[in-house]
Structures are given as structure tokens and as C-alpha cells.
Amino acid sequence: MLATLRPTLFGSTLRGYVALTKPRIIELLLVTTVPPMFVAEGGVPSLALVVLTVVGGTLSAAGANTFNMYIDRDIDATMARTAHRPLVVGTVTPRAALIYGVVLEVLAFGILWWGANLLAALLALAACLFYVFVYTLWLKRTSAQNIVIGGAAGAAPVLVGWAAVTGSLSLEAWIAFAIVFFWTPPHFWALAIRYADDYGAADVPMLPSVASERSVLVQMTLHTVAVIALSLWFAVAAETGALYLVAAVSGGAAFGWQLLALWRSLNPGTAMRVFHSSIAYLGLLFVAMAADVIVRFGW
Numbered sequence: 001m002l003a004t005l006r007p008t009l010f011g012s013t014l015r016g017y018v019a020l021t022k023p024r025i026i027e028l029l030l031v032t033t034v035p036p037m038f039v040a041e042g043g044v045p046s047l048a049l050v051v052l053t054v055v056g057g058t059l060s061a062a063g064a065n066t067f068n069m070y071i072d073r074d075i076d077a078t079m080a081r082t083a084h085r086p087l088v089v090g091t092v093t094p095r096a097a098l099i100y101g102v103v104l105e106v107l108a109f110g111i112l113w114w115g116a117n118l119l120a121a122l123l124a125l126a127a128c129l130f131y132v133f134v135y136t137l138w139l140k141r142t143s144a145q146n147i148v149i150g151g152a153a154g155a156a157p158v159l160v161g162w163a164a165v166t167g168s169l170s171l172e173a174w175i176a177f178a179i180v181f182f183w184t185p186p187h188f189w190a191l192a193i194r195y196a197d198d199y200g201a202a203d204v205p206m207l208p209s210v211a212s213e214r215s216v217l218v219q220m221t222l223h224t225v226a227v228i229a230l231s232l233w234f235a236v237a238a239e240t241g242a243l244y245l246v247a248a249v250s251g252g253a254a255f256g257w258q259l260l261a262l263w264r265s266l267n268p269g270t271a272m273r274v275f276h277s278s279i280a281y282l283g284l285l286f287v288a289m290a291a292d293v294i295v296r297f298g299w
Contacts, residue, residue: 022068030054031287032286033053033161036176037049039176039293060124064101071136105128109124109125116164127153127157130152131150131153143205155178175233179230182227186220186278191275193266228256231285
């Protein structure tokens with residue numbers, strides 16, 4: 001009986017540590033890390049550099065997400081969407097999670113510094129500190145604009161990828177950063193519409209739980225317009241080819257259409273469609289960045 005129980009317990013604990021890192025969020029962050037490396041290189045970057053940047057970026061994001069769960073374990077316990085998280089159900093202890101987060105960040109900094117350069121490592125560390133101290137500890141519980149400012153942390157992987165290749169940051173890098181920065185609020189607010197009652201119960205002032213429906217939709221629309229404009233500016237600044245431009249125009253139009261549907265019918269189902277379409281839109285845009293470089297310059 002004991003021999004059977006131990007593997008089961010180990011597997012549950014292992015899954016808990018993986019869940020602490022929010023792997024689904026990390027997947028999206030990596031989509032915004034690698035394509036800018038192609039643009040910065042003006043071709044295909046070194047495979048070793050890409051791998052080390054991805055590994056370092058993954059560990060850094062994993063550490064930041066672990067700290068977020070450590071800090072928010074009281075909130076998570078009150079929300080149906082997050083009540084199953086490891087620190088809520090006791091799969092991992094708070095102390096173990098805190099140590100785990102520190103170890104992940106130390107490893108991330110070392111790998112990025114050794115594998116890429118100091119600027120890339122510092123940018124990843126700054127993103128973690130911003131996410132933990134500015135967003136999680138301060139803005140999330142005090143301001144309805146929390147995700148607007150906090151979104152800077154989620155946009156940082158763009159800069160990390162660019163810096164890993166060039167050791168510096170150019171206008172194109174900052175425009176790509178701004179794309180993700182302005183994309184984050186409508187993306188997250190769509191999810192928050194679905195879980196507005198949860199945020200209200202947890203006393204977290206996410207915009208959809210504290211503002212009128214019209215106010216939320218207006219702000220989502222303004223941010224989306226900014227994203228589409230920035231995506232087109234990137235095409236000019238980076239001198240991209242037709243492939244990226246077609247993706248930017250068609251993807252922006254498709255996402256705008258989904259947002260229009262939300263104006264017509266503001267309900268959780270439509271909001272979740274906007275949420276999922278926002279992920280598809282950002283993925284398409286950034287994959288098109290890399291594909292455009294490959295088409296124009298080859299492998």
C-alpha cells in the first residue's frame with residue numbers, strides 16, 4: 001500500500017510544482033520571445049542562442065509566476081477559477097514555493113547572462129521584479145488599471161529576445177514591446193468579464209468587476225486600435241515584407257470583428273471567444289514576423 005502511495009504522492013507534488021509556473025502563460029510569452037530574435041538578426045539566429053534564451057526566459061517567467069501564486073494564495077482560495085491551485089490545496093507548501101521561485105530566477109539570470117548577454121539577463125530579472133512588486137503586490141489589489149501597467153512585465157520577453165541577439169534595444173524592439181503591452185488589457189479584460197463575480201468576491205478591482213460595461217468596452221477598443229496601429233508601424237520601422245503585413249492587417253481585422261461581436265452581445269461566452277481570438281491574433285502576428293524574415297532572407 002505504501003509503495004503504491006509514494007509514486008502517486010510524488011506525481012501529485014511534481015504536477016504542483018509545474019502548475020506553480022503557469023505553463024500555459026509561459027507558452028504565450030515564448031511566442032513573443034523568439035520571432036523578434038529573427039527580426040533582430042535579419043535572418044535565422046544561432047540555434048544555441050535561441051535555445052538558451054528560451055530556457056532562460058522560461059525559467060524567469062516560471063519564477064515570476066511562482067512568486068505570484070505565493071503572494072496571491074489568499075485571493076486564489078476565494079475564486080472558483082483558481083481554487084485548485086497548488087498552494088490553495090496544499091500540494092506545495094508556501095515556503096517550498098518561495099524557495100522554488102528564487103532558485104528558478106537565479107538559474108534564469110545565470111543562463112541568460114552566460115548564454116546571451118547581461119542586458120538580456122537584467123531585462124528578464126527586471127520583468128520579474130516588476131511583475132511581483134508593482135503588479136502583484138501593489139496594483140492588482142488597489143487599481144482598476146492594474147493590468148494596464150502590469151502588462152509591461154508580460155511584454156518584456158520581446159525585449160529579452162531582441163537584446164539576446166543584438167545586445168541593445170532599437171526602435172523596432174520597443175514597438176514590438178508596445179504591441180504586447182497594449183494587447184494585454186483587452187486580452188485579460190475579456191477573461192475578467194467571464195470571471196467578474198470571482199474578482200468581485202475576492203475584492204480585486206479588475207476593470208470588468210468595478211466599471212460599467214460601456215467603460216470596459218471603450219477601453220478594450222482603444223487598446224485594440226493601438227495594437228493594430230502599432231503592428232502596422234512595426235511593418236514600416238522593421239521594413240518587413242508582404243507576409244507580415246498581410247498577417248497584421250487580416251489578424252487585426254479578425255480580432256476587431258470579434259470585439260465588435262462583444263459590443264453587440266456582452267456575455268461570458270462572447271467574452272471568452274474574444275479571449276481566445278486575442279491569443280490567436282498575437283500568435284499569428286509574431287509567427288508572421290519570423291516567417292517573413294525566413295521568406296525574405298532564407299535559412
